[in-house]
Amino acid sequence: MNGEQKVGPTALGKVVLVLFILGCIAGAAYYFRDLLAPKGAGGPKTIDFNALKQQVGRVEAPDTKGITTVNEYTYVPAEKLPPVKGVSAYRWNPADKVVQFPINVWIGWLPIVAANHGFSPNPESIFAKQYGFKVNLKLIDDPVVARDAFASGESHILWGTLDMMVLFAPGLMADSRTAPRIYQQIDWSNGGDGIVVRGNIHSVKDLKGKTVVYAQNSPSQYFINNLLIAAGIQPNEVHHKYTATAFEAAAAFVADQRIDACVSWAPDIYNIPEKVAGTRILTTTAEANKLIADVWAARADFAKDHPEVIKGLVAGIFTAMEQLSDPAFKERAYQWMADGYGMSVEEVRAMANDAHSTNFAENKNFFLNANDPTNFERTWKNITFVYRELGLVGTPVRFDEVMDFSVIKQLDQEGTFRHQQDTYRTTFAPTSYTKLSAEAPIVTQTIRINFYPNSANIYEPQHDELGNPIPNTLYDPSVEATLEKVARLAGQYERAVIAVVGHTDSSMKGRGTRYQDVKQLSLDRAMAVKQALVKKYKFDPNKFIVEGKAWDEPADPDDPMNQALNRRVEISVYPPEAK
Amino acid sequence: MSERRAEPASENGSAAGVVGRAPVGGRGAGAGPWLRIRERVPAPLAWVLGAIPVAAVLLLWFAITAGREAESRLVSPTILPSPLEVARSFPELWFDRALTRNLATSFARVLGGFAVAVAVAFPLGLFMGAFTKVKVAFNPLTVFAAYLPIPTLVPLTLSLFGTGETQKVVFLAIAFVIYLTPLFVAAVEGVDDIYLKTAYTLGAGRWQALRKVLLAIAWPDMFEAMRLGFGVGWSYILLAEMVDIGKGLGGIIMVSQRRGPREHIYLVLLVIVAVAFLTDRLWVWLGRKLFPYRETRR
Numbered sequence: 017m018n019g020e021q022k023v024g025p026t027a028l029g030k031v032v033l034v035l036f037i038l039g040c041i042a043g044a045a046y047y048f049r050d051l052l053a054p055k056g057a058g059g060p061k062t063i064d065f066n067a068l069k070q071q072v073g074r075v076e077a078p079d080t081k082g083i084t085t086v087n088e089y090t091y092v093p094a095e096k097l098p099p100v101k102g103v104s105a106y107r108w109n110p111a112d113k114v115v116q117f118p119i120n121v122w123i124g125w126l127p128i129v130a131a132n133h134g135f136s137p138n139p140e141s142i143f144a145k146q147y148g149f150k151v152n153l154k155l156i157d158d159p160v161v162a163r164d165a166f167a168s169g170e171s172h173i174l175w176g177t178l179d180m181m182v183l184f185a186p187g188l189m190a191d192s193r194t195a196p197r198i199y200q201q202i203d204w205s206n207g208g209d210g211i212v213v214r215g216n217i218h219s220v221k222d223l224k225g226k227t228v229v230y231a232q233n234s235p236s237q238y239f240i241n242n243l244l245i246a247a248g249i250q251p252n253e254v255h256h257k258y259t260a261t262a263f264e265a266a267a268a269f270v271a272d273q274r275i276d277a278c279v280s281w282a283p284d285i286y287n288i289p290e291k292v293a294g295t296r297i298l299t300t301t302a303e304a305n306k307l308i309a310d311v312w313a314a315r316a317d318f319a320k321d322h323p324e325v326i327k328g329l330v331a332g333i334f335t336a337m338e339q340l341s342d343p344a345f346k347e348r349a350y351q352w353m354a355d356g357y358g359m360s361v362e363e364v365r366a367m368a369n370d371a372h373s374t375n376f377a378e379n380k381n382f383f384l385n386a387n388d389p390t391n392f393e394r395t396w397k398n399i400t401f402v403y404r405e406l407g408l409v410g411t412p413v414r415f416d417e418v419m420d421f422s423v424i425k426q427l428d429q430e431g432t433f434r435h436q437q438d439t440y441r442t443t444f445a446p447t448s449y450t451k452l453s454a455e456a457p458i459v460t461q462t463i464r465i466n467f468y469p470n471s472a473n474i475y476e477p478q479h480d481e482l483g484n485p486i487p488n489t490l491y492d493p494s495v496e497a498t499l500e501k502v503a504r505l506a507g508q509y510e511r512a513v514i515a516v517v518g519h520t521d522s523s524m525k526g527r528g529t530r531y532q533d534v535k536q537l538s539l540d541r542a543m544a545v546k547q548a549l550v551k552k553y554k555f556d557p558n559k560f561i562v563e564g565k566a567w568d569e570p571a572d573p574d575d576p577m578n579q580a581l582n583r584r585v586e587i588s589v590y591p592p593e594a595k
Numbered sequence: 596m597s598e599r600r601a602e603p604a605s606e607n608g609s610a611a612g613v614v615g616r617a618p619v620g621g622r623g624a625g626a627g628p629w630l631r632i633r634e635r636v637p638a639p640l641a642w643v644l645g646a647i648p649v650a651a652v653l654l655l656w657f658a659i660t661a662g663r664e665a666e667s668r669l670v671s672p673t674i675l676p677s678p679l680e681v682a683r684s685f686p687e688l689w690f691d692r693a694l695t696r697n698l699a700t701s702f703a704r705v706l707g708g709f710a711v712a713v714a715v716a717f718p719l720g721l722f723m724g725a726f727t728k729v730k731v732a733f734n735p736l737t738v739f740a741a742y743l744p745i746p747t748l749v750p751l752t753l754s755l756f757g758t759g760e761t762q763k764v765v766f767l768a769i770a771f772v773i774y775l776t777p778l779f780v781a782a783v784e785g786v787d788d789i790y791l792k793t794a795y796t797l798g799a800g801r802w803q804a805l806r807k808v809l810l811a812i813a814w815p816d817m818f819e820a821m822r823l824g825f826g827v828g829w830s831y832i833l834l835a836e837m838v839d840i841g842k843g844l845g846g847i848i849m850v851s852q853r854r855g856p857r858e859h860i861y862l863v864l865l866v867i868v869a870v871a872f873l874t875d876r877l878w879v880w881l882g883r884k885l886f887p888y889r890e891t892r893r
Contacts, residue, residue, distance in 0.1 A: 056693030102666025160852040167673040187855040191665040191673045229758070232840055233853035257758060258840035260849060264753060268838060271754040408854060 062250055063405050087386040089421065096416035097316070101192045104317035106169035112137070113149040115325060116171035117312070118156035121357055123364070124203035124310045124371035125175075128329075129153060130349035131336035135356035142335050147328030155357060159184075159234075167194050172318045173329075177205075178309045178392075179238040179399045185413040196313035197420045198392075200330045201374045201382045204440070205308035208370030209235055210285035210300030211243075212269065213277040217298060218456040220247040223254055226276035229268045232258035233408075235308045236265065236279035242307070242402050243299070246461045246505050251406055269295075282370045299458045302369075303591055305440075306390040307508040309382070310371065313418070330423045334376045334433050372440055376424075376433035383421035384428070389507025389553045392419050398504050442511045442592070444558035452515055452561055457588035461505055462571070464584050465545065466492035472540035474499075474548055502545070502587050503553045506560075515561045515588040518542035521579035522567035531566060539564025545585055653678060676858045681865075684858035692847055692859065698866065700842040704760070704835060705828035708767025713821065716772045720779020720817070725809050730780065737780075740773045746834050758839045770831045771824060778820035782813040815886040822878035826871050 025033060045052055107116070114137045119125045128151070129135065131142040137150035144150050156162040159176065163184055166174040174196055176184065181196060189195045217223060220243045230236035244254060259265045262280040269278030270292055277298065278288075289295050301308055312329075319326050340346050347361075354361045374382065381388050388394070396415035403409045427433060468476040468491045478489040492498075506514050518538035542562040550557050570576035571584055636644070660677035662668040672680065688694050723730040723737075748769060756762040786809050794808045836845030844863050851859040882889070 053695035053699070054690045054693050056696065057691040101664065105666075105671065163852075164674065167671060183854040187857055188673055191671040193666055194671060194673045229839075232850065258846075259758075260837040260840065264750065264838055267750050267753050268758045272757045275758070 057407075062252065063245065088384045089386055091416070093416070093420045093422045096414075097197065097420060098189065098192050098195050098417055100195075100316045100320045102317075104321055105193055106172055106315055106318050108172075108318075108321075113325075115143075115149060115151045115173065115329065116154065116165075117151050117173040117175075117329075118154045118162045118165060118171050119175050120157045120159075120162070121155070121359075122208070122310065122371065123353075123367035124205075124208075124373065125153075126349055126353060127202070127333045127336040127340060127373050129353045129356060130340055130345065131332040132352075134352040142332040143328055146335075147324070147332060149325050149328060151329070153356060163188070166196075166313075166315065167191075169194075169315070172315055174313045174315075176311065176313070177235045177238075178311055178395055179235055179403075180233070181311065181313060181418065182396065182399045182403060182409065182413070183233055185418055186409065186411065189413060189417070193315060193317035195316040196418050197316050197319045197326075198311050198313045198418050199319075199326055199420055199423050200312060200333060201379050201392075202310045202312060202333070203371040203373050204306055205235065205301040205310065206305050206370065206372040207300050207302035208282050208367075209239055209279070209308055210282070210302075211240060211277060211279050211298040212266075212285050212288050212295055213298045215294045215296060217276060220244065220298070220459040221249065223247075223277060224249050225253060225255075227255040227257060227274060228277045228279070229257040229259060229265045229272075229275045230279035231260060231262045231265050234262060236262055236281075237406075238399055238402060239301075239304070239307065240277075240279045241406055242398065242508070243459050245402060245405060246501075247459050248462060283366065299591070303458065303512045303589075304509050305372065306510040309392075309395055319420070327423050327426065331427060331432065334379075334427075334436070337373050337375050338433075338436065340373070374440070375438070376427065376436040377438040378440055379424055380428055381438060383419065383424045387553060389503040389555075390510070392421075394500075394504055394507070398508075440510075442556070442559075444513060444556050446558050447513065447561060449515060449517075449561050449563040452513060452590050453563075453588075455590060457515070457590050458509075458512065459505075459589050461502065461587040461589075462584050463498050463502060463545075463587060465495055465498055465541075467541055467583070470537065472537060472544045474541075474544045499545070499548055499552065503549055503555075505587065505589065506549065506555060507553065509589045511592045513561060513590045513592060514559055515563060515586075515590060516542045516546050517563045517565055517586045517588065518545075519565050519569060519571070519582060519584050519586065520567050521582040522570070522576070523579050525567055535564050535566040537564070538566050542585060673857070676856075676861065681858045681861050684856055685862060687856070688847070688859050688862050694847075694866065697842055697844050697847055698870065701832055701836070701844040702870070704763045704767060704843065705825075705832065707760075707764040708828055708835075709771055709821075709825060711764060711768035712771030712775055712824075715768070716775040716779055717817070719772075720776050721783055721805075721810060721813075723776070724780045724783020724813070725805050737773075737776050741777065743773065745770055745773070745831065749834055749837055753838055762838060763835045763843075766835045767828050767831055770827055774827045775820060775824045778824065779817050782816035782820060783809050785816060786812045815882070815889050818878075818882055818885065822875065822882065825874060825878065829867050829871050832867070 117128070119128070132138055132151045132153055133141045135153040135155075137152045138144060139150070141151065154171070156165060156171075156175075159180055162171070162174060162176075165171040167188060174181075174184070178198075181198065185196055213223075217226065223244065228240060230240055241251065244251065257268065257275065259268055263284065265278045266280040266284035266288060269275050269280075270288060280288075285297060285300060289297055314326055314329075336349075340349060350361050350364045353359075354364045357364070382390075382392050385391055386393065393415045396419070400409065400412040404412060465474055467474070468479070471491075474492070474495050476491040477485040477487060478491050479485055506512075518541040520534050520538045520541075524534070539562060542564055546557070546560040546562050549555055549560065567582065570578070571581035572578055575581070656675075656678050659669040660672070660675055660680075665672050668677075676684075719733065723733055748766060752762050752766045752769070756765050790808050790812060791804055794804050799807065832843070833845040833848060836843040837849070840846040840849055844867060848860050848863050851857065851863075
């Protein structure tokens with residue numbers, strides 16, 4: 017043993033060598049850490065709220081005229097919709113003619129359940145009797161499963177809210193046959209979705225720095241982020257916690273005291289404040305009653321092959337909406353729905369106020385009226401905008417690539433449902449700002465319109481050196497986009513009262529300017545915003561309460577001389593009186 | 596549950612681990628039919644044989660998703676993208692969606708859940724396997740748990756453990772305990788009575804018999820159970836990460852299901868399979884180091 021010459025490194029040498037190699041690997045790994053373990057992209061980014069105007073502004077050319085009548089789209093849907101290529105790939109038996117129509121647990125489906133006289137294909141249904149096909153309603157509560165059934169051709173229809181469609185559409189449009197075609201709005205969520213907060217939160221702005229839990233990629237996500245953006249809160253200024261379903265979001269909120277707010281569904285949003293001390297409802301779709309639209313989409317290949325079935329579905333649902341005004345029939349419909357969902361009739365009846373069914377007149381507004389502040393186009397664009405800001409969608413799908421108003425238009429021309437009226441409009445009693453502002457607003461949106469000095473005309477043209485107005489110019493070129501922002505929020509909060517409060521800067525303070533004049537100017541400016549909104553979007557004038565605050569309330573109390581910030585109009589959404 | 600699983604496990608255990616299995620069918624390599632019972636297969640051939648079904652699946656995948664136009668394919672890309680499309684989306688998954696970080700998060704959760712589960716199931720299984728009174732006491736519970744639809748436990752763990760890491764680890768730990776306990780019991784019960792009798796004859800006490808006979812002999816089978824059980828964590832990762840989605844592979848799958856890209860769903864599945872395979876190799880390697888005397892096959 018002793019005589020043998022040892023070859024190779026000593027034990028210590030080996031250890032040193034191993035350590036050296038490990039060190040090299042660790043060093044290399046650290047050096048290439050961004051390559052090996054990148055942090056990832058996407059997710060909420062910082063929103064440039066000033067650039068926001070331009071983004072919206074690009075959508076429409078400045079329109080100084082305002083519109084006095086209902087402005088209908090003039091294009092033909094088929095020209096904008098992506099053409100269907102290839103061989104249709106859905107399951108269809110021409111002998112049975114059964115449309116596979118999955119739905120989730122949601123009272124908004126009552127009209128189709130009623131039209132179908134239950135869930136299973138039924139020869140007694142409106143569809144069978146009047147239009148010669150049957151419908152099989154299937155409970156598929158999981159949107160992902162519903163989407164996959166739709167994509168594979170197992171079902172012909174996809175249920176969903178419009179915000180879900182925005183997320184699903186890009187993927188489904190990879191195949192022109194599964195491109196979703198939306199023909200009808202079923203309902204507006206009307207109290208079915210809501211935000212519950214702990215007691216220290218009174219307004220959306222209080223959510224800054226707080227933790228919010230909600231189901232990702234669901235109406236909840238759209239609901240809360242739309243409000244946060246409106247309030248000018250950056251996505252990263254709120255701690256977002258995601259769950260798979262709204263039910264879990266509610267459970268997480270109840271279980272975890274560190275969570276300050278949750279977005280969920282009825283009945284949880286109403287049960288939590290009753291059962292958990294120190295919690296309250298911040299807002300629900302009972303106020304934001306034109307925010308979350310439920311629709312159904314058909315596969316493009318199916319719609320192309322069976323236009324008569326699509327028309328029958330739309331018309332059958334409208335017919336049932338009418339029949340549901342008969343209480344006896346409604347009771348039967350509740351029973352059918354209860355049987356289909358495996359619930360009790362009482363449970364179904366308890367959901368009755370979660371949604372408002374949209375009849376033909378409301379659908380006509382939604383699909384055809386280009387002026388409506390919450391029509392399909394604006395709702396789609398607003399969702400796309402919110403989700404793009406959050407980094408959730410890449411290349412967005414245009415609204416006219418999925419919206420097909422041909423059936424609504426056809427029914428309009430035929431006059432089948434001419435008698436149906438749009439009664440889902442809130443009438444407002446005049447009120448005062450003092451009365452209104454006693455309560456905290458749900459959300460306050462600050463907008464900036466560059467007024468020409470001493471002018472209250474929001475459409476003021478630019479002036480040349482001599483002070484003469486230059487025709488066809490605008491002093492504030494983004495004024496339409498700014499108004500659009502306000503109109504969308506005011507439209508979504510159809511039932512809420514909106515305060516329009518004008519503020520001026522304090523540059524002339526103590527320089528001989530009369531306070532009354534300044535106050536009047538700020539009031540005039542607020543009034544100008546209100547009038548422009550009422551004129552262009554046909555709002556009830558009593559929905560808007562104007563107030564002028566002169567230079568009394570600087571935008572940032574810590575920086576009262578920031579005049580650029582001070583010249584502003586604040587749009588506050590107040591909960592409706594009847595609460 | 597334990598009874599159902601006990602039989603095959605114990606048979607395997609005592610035969611392979613203690614007696615040692617003689618190579619069967621070792622007469623002349625070339626002779627006999629091509630398929631022989633329990634023959635030794637050389638490693639290269641094993642690799643080739645193993646690659647054939649994988650290649651077949653891949654080929655099938657290629658075939659049903661072939662075609663330039665989405666509409667001309669047998670299966671639409673809205674359901675199943677082609678292997679090339681899936682491969683091409685890898686950089687996006689790696690960089691934009693931080694695959695490695697998410698993988699590390701999920702792996703840590705599986706590991707944490709496993710550690711907690713072993714800490715509970717190991718002593719429980721050992722005592723249940725050794726002492727009949729302990730067994731009859733806990734048996735109803737384990738039988739009940741074995742039939743439990745685990746997804747229903749998500750809201751329960753949520754309300755008990757909040758929305759953070761604890762909830763995920765505890766949820767996975769529950770799944771692991773339910774899986775591991777019967778296997779541990781079976782491993783201990785699988786120890787042949789003859790060893791116990793011998794030990795008693797030599798004057799061993801109760802605890803000595805437990806430690807030096809039951810545990811010592813069952814240990815390789817318990818290790819094997821852990822190896823099999825480790826994969827269970829991955830099958831529940833989606834459920835575990837349903838709450839506070841954001842980090843982890845389950846989150847990537849759930850988000851991709853909703854807003855795409857579809858390719859990432861399949862990529863993550865492949866990543867999970869790859870990681871599970873590698874960890875399994877690690878278990879096997881560790882097993883060989885720990886129990887070289889068990890090395891009988893291959």
